[in-house]
Amino acid sequence: MHIFLLALLPLAWAFQRPLVHFTPTRGWMNDPNGLFYDEKNSLWHMYYQYNPDHIVWSEPVYWGHATSKDLTQWHDHGAALGSDNVQDGIFSGNIVVDRNNTSGFFNSSVDPELRIVAIYTLNTPEEQTQDIAYSLDGGYSFVKYAHNPVLSHNLTQFRDPKVFWHAPSSQWVMVVAMSQQYKVQIYGSADLKHWVLHSNFTLGVLGFQYECPGLVEVPVENSTDTRWVLFVAINPGLPLGGSANQYFVGDFDGFTFTPDDSQARFMDYGKDFYAYQVFDNVPKEHGVVGVAWASNWQYCAVVPATTWRSSMSLARNMTLARRHVNPETEMLTLIQRPVLGSLVRRSNRHTGNVTVHTPLTFNSSATGVFEFDLTFKVKAQNCSTAQLQVLAGARVNGTLQLVRAGYDNAVTLFFADRAMDTEINKNPFFTDKTAAYVDPYAYDGEAPVFKMYGVVDGNVMEVHLNDGLGSMTNTFFLDGDAKPDFLELSSTCPGMYSVEYSVAELTLDST
Amino acid sequence: MHIFLLALLPLAWAFQRPLVHFTPTRGWMNDPNGLFYDEKNSLWHMYYQYNPDHIVWSEPVYWGHATSKDLTQWHDHGAALGSDNVQDGIFSGNIVVDRNNTSGFFNSSVDPELRIVAIYTLNTPEEQTQDIAYSLDGGYSFVKYAHNPVLSHNLTQFRDPKVFWHAPSSQWVMVVAMSQQYKVQIYGSADLKHWVLHSNFTLGVLGFQYECPGLVEVPVENSTDTRWVLFVAINPGLPLGGSANQYFVGDFDGFTFTPDDSQARFMDYGKDFYAYQVFDNVPKEHGVVGVAWASNWQYCAVVPATTWRSSMSLARNMTLARRHVNPETEMLTLIQRPVLGSLVRRSNRHTGNVTVHTPLTFNSSATGVFEFDLTFKVKAQNCSTAQLQVLAGARVNGTLQLVRAGYDNAVTLFFADRAMDTEINKNPFFTDKTAAYVDPYAYDGEAPVFKMYGVVDGNVMEVHLNDGLGSMTNTFFLDGDAKPDFLELSSTCPGMYSVEYSVAELTLDST
Incomplete structure (x- = not known):
């Protein structure tokens, strides 16, 4: 475990370190992971793909951890979850709050608001599996489930689970990428441990591979409606771009995502917006909020750096609204507004x-x-x-x-x-x-x-x-x-x- | 009419003029138009969006005309088709050989191989309509149909017809873009004059608008199979790219194009490949051959130029072949091989x-x-x-x-x-x-x-x-x-x- 305190590392703040974009205190960072809101402490948690000892991507990959009161001022707590073997990595995934203890990991001593379960990909030289771990201290440390993996297909390219509670169908839903088969797979589970495949989804620009899918219900502005938005990152494969994030608007019934149309749309028109993930367990007044990694696999390993590398995007609040995309056509479009917090x-x-x-x-x-x-x-x-x-x-x-x-x-x-x-x-x-x-x-x-x-x-x-x-x-x-x-x-x-x-x-x- | 002879304009060959990429002798050029092969004279014809008097896009837009024995050495004949009013333009379209005189424009004095009909968009300040014209001299000059337009919907953004003979359904088929409604429309006709809507097609990255659709049967390598490929250009709208060409692989029954899947794929990963069109009436031994405009609307008007501006791409021969797109997935992919001719x-x-x-x-x-x-x-x-x-x-x-x-x-x-x-x-x-x-x-x-x-x-x-x-x-x-x-x-x-x-x-x- 690596716990870094900012106070000990004043020098690490130099070298073009952004102020309102999160950066790791030291070491390497890529995708945001495990984003959730802790209602009990009114605290935003962000984890991130992390290697504290290198400034290029390298196994073993950890989940780093940071917390914020306002989505802008982040406190970096360093590594929170690591692999048991140095050749393995804790790859991207997310966190849910298991209030009702569906997983059985918690007893009554754990506040329902802090029944935290992480779902992530364990990357080994042989395989990528979906594993889970739980935290008994509010997300600062984790205990791995004894019977991992919870999902395995003997594949080397199967990763980046994103799980959420789908109330209408009373189940946990996971979206996860069979990356090089271009499948966003949708699974369901009652307990976060046993998963059943519901459907596969493929659409848009495929590129080399799919990564970091997401699925979230998004409010439609000026109405009481919502629509579902499915996100998927591709890397490389966007012409001229390398890494990029796509989204699709549609319906989700707990089992199948049905896009409204067959178009491919992009979340950002720059080069440095990838692996977008939304926060889980967010109170309604905050809306849908997420963060992306502000870099690109084309050059992330070689941009100037000394003791740390990469930043996250600003948090973005998401809605949908009907907007003109040209003089003749209006369509339901993702509206992304950057969040600068109260601090x-x-x-x-x-x-x-x-x-x-x-x-x-x-x-x-x-x-x-x-x-x-x-x-x-x-x-x-x-x-x-x-x-x-x-x-x-x-x-x-x-x-x-x-x-x-x-x-x-x-x-x-x-x-x-x-x-x-x-x-x-x-x-x-x-x-x-x-x-x-x-x-x-x-x-x-x-x-x-x-x-x-x-x-x-x-x-x-x-x-x-x-x-x-x-x-x-x-x-x-x-x-x-x-x-x-x-x-x-x-x-x-x-x-x-x-x-x-x-x-x-x-x-x-x-x- | 502007007929330019190369011999008169030696100076125009200076200024970085490409040798094996076609360029207009002088003036402005954008999309390739009216590409067809004249079997009688073994001659490739290329028309192009053209203004001889400016080196930026400007009405009135003509069809320029060039011919080649080998798809590389082109002879530029200057403007071949112009509008009747200076505020109007002859926009993109194509040419078919009406051997059987379905249009009634020809009598027996015109060799069936030279019964040439151009289908194009007439752009006026009020409307874009699909018009036709025929040539009695092998494509060097045109007579406009007296009862134009042949297709009109009172729209300002309705253009770029591409017509071909579909033998299985014994009809002419037109694909044309309702640009800002993101519709590739498919029409049928017995005589090139009366058109019936068969279907609409939308897929992929929509961008600001669709332009220059195409539809062609493409041989699958190492088999006797063919598949249909639908092309559509978008401008602007490709992240980082501006103008770009997409393609979709599928079936076509004369009425509806049914894509094999819902993915969006790009023809070229550079910035300067747009408005791709295939040649019509090409003997089987030449396969499927086409040309694109080698520029981008983002900057085509401001790149260095003196007396002429823009070039075409090299001609490309097209096939389909199963190819790995990553280690786990093989798919039928467009194979594009540049053509350098016999000269x-x-x-x-x-x-x-x-x-x-x-x-x-x-x-x-x-x-x-x-x-x-x-x-x-x-x-x-x-x-x-x-x-x-x-x-x-x-x-x-x-x-x-x-x-x-x-x-x-x-x-x-x-x-x-x-x-x-x-x-x-x-x-x-x-x-x-x-x-x-x-x-x-x-x-x-x-x-x-x-x-x-x-x-x-x-x-x-x-x-x-x-x-x-x-x-x-x-x-x-x-x-x-x-x-x-x-x-x-x-x-x-x-x-x-x-x-x-x-x-x-x-x-x-x-x-």
Whole structure:
């Protein structure tokens, strides 16, 4: 067991460590695991694929563990669950709260709200099996079930269970990937120990393999309806992308997921959003909330790092809403809104309402973690090839190194651009530019109105478009340990854009 | 009508003009149209979306026209079909040979092999309709049908018909896109003038809109079977990609296309392969052959150009074959092999069989149009992070400007990389790097064997993997009017790769 205390590792906080994106105190991190909410202590738990001793993926893989009061300020507790053999790993999975002790792991001394069972993949050189473990101390340590595995098919590519309680059918439901057979398998169980196959699901872009499926009931905005959303990550296989997350909207009856249509849709249009998982046991007022790993298997092992590597995305709240995807078609679309928690403070805040003519520059006087929130109107159609953009960066060894995001009126697309002259940018998979289309948020007369919100945090930039309709999450790495120290808002066409802006630096209250 | 003769425009051949990829003599070009084979004259005809007077897309759009004896050496005849009003355009469509005069446009004076009917979209400010025209001179000029349109739904986004004769149901079949409703519509007709809707088809990644559907019967390798392949282009909407071409494999009974499965697959993993269309009336010995536009709506209007803009892809021969897409799954997969015709000559050819240790450099002594054909074996597993790559480029104003393609053993992916310090590379949509996974072509003991074939031609690089299993087509633009003048084969890990190589420069015999 490795329990790290932040106080002992002040140096580990250097090197472009994001502030509002979770990072491991030290070592390697990939997929989020075991996300759940502890109602008794009002505490969010996040586990994560973890190796404390390396900054590249390497067996034995542990579940690291972190907790948060607000989904943003995380306390890292280090490894919480490890394998019995160094050649094995505790691969991705999730946690459920077994209030009614269906598993029989608990007695009355364990508060029903803390009857925590982890379901995960045990990876061995011979096989991947689904195993379970329970915690008697609220999720800080685990006891493995004596009769593991609970699900085994003698396969080397069978992983990433996600289990939840399905009340209408009074059973636990597991979605799990037969990765290289492109099957999201759906199982049911009364006790988390015995599982029966209900159905298989395949759809969308298959790529090389399926990973990290998810299935969750999502509220439809402005209605009392819900629909089910099935998530599946592919890696590699997205053209130009490597790792990526798909989603499908449909019905789920406890046994079969029936998609509303046969289209393939993506959760994020950046390069660094993978293995998305939602929190279990979340009170209704928080809605559906999840986290993804903000990296890409194409280059996660080689991005600049010293003592730790990789961050999670911001938590995202999920709803469904009918939105135009082009002028002729409206459809039920996943709306993802980034969550910044109650411990986030905004300092050095600037707001205004201007027609962009000369660049507005905001220099860091605090953390250098910038949040921007723009609503802009494309006023002048004679500026047909104009761009509006937000730049962030720093002068490093005398050279400006910049990331940017913006809107290009010539092609009516948003872009995110991390091209710069650094070593990692020479990596043949560290694609510089990503793009996303979103239909206008609104119209002011003939003028389309768009919203662009973003957080630039150490080495990750998340850009969110039109209040949750689209996003691009990309990591970037200034040379040395530099982080952005200014943010600039500009347009290439004077008078084209009328902008309401709010720019602030984010800080975190300690807890 | 604009008839351009190459002989009059020698200067137009400068500026990075590709040699074995078709380019318009001058003006703007996008989608290939009206592709057909003239059996009487053994001549391939290609039409293309064209504006002779601009190098950006602009109404009135014409069909340009080119012919070839070998699918590589093209003779450009300029505009062949234009609209009656300058605000209108002749948008994409295709050509069929109406041997049996079902349309009634021909009398016995017209050879049955030259009874040519074009089906196209008339774009007006008010509407997009499907119109037809016929040619009495073998495809060099057209007479519009007096009672156009033949298909109209009072829609502004209804375009890109592709018609073919379906013998089993004795009818003409049209696939056409209701673009922003994401419908590939399938119609039938006895006479090319009256059309009845048979079915609608929607699948895959929808993006912003569907364009340029296609439907063709494709032979299955090593069998007498065929399957139908439905193509559809989306623009924008591929994450990171903008314009892209999807395909689906299934059955077609003359009325409904029934896909074998619900997966979405892509034809090319580069940024510049769009609006693919197959040739009609092709003799069986040529198989299924088609061409795409080698550009992307994200930046086609701003890439460097002087008097002409855009090229087509190489023609591709299409088959289907069962191939591994990962170690556990084999599936019927589109195999696309680039066609270099009988008029292509290879000069300055080097072949060898080496273990790469120091870079092999091949300097241009002829056209600078390089073809490379490698078969390599990943021998040494201790070179786990090694890359093998082909570089091509030139020294421009004292600086090396390079494109490259290769294989990275750390992530077992191929890459294509056009990152360089040029103005177009600063465009926020001109993504620098693309990637593709293909399962090994073969194994030599434990060592995976791969094949990488490519053509570097002026400003376009096509890379083809494992004999047709995958491809990446990307344009690139060296500064000034420079073209690559050398090609280099190298590996970052001495002894890792055993390579059989053939490198040559391509020239074209004149006809």
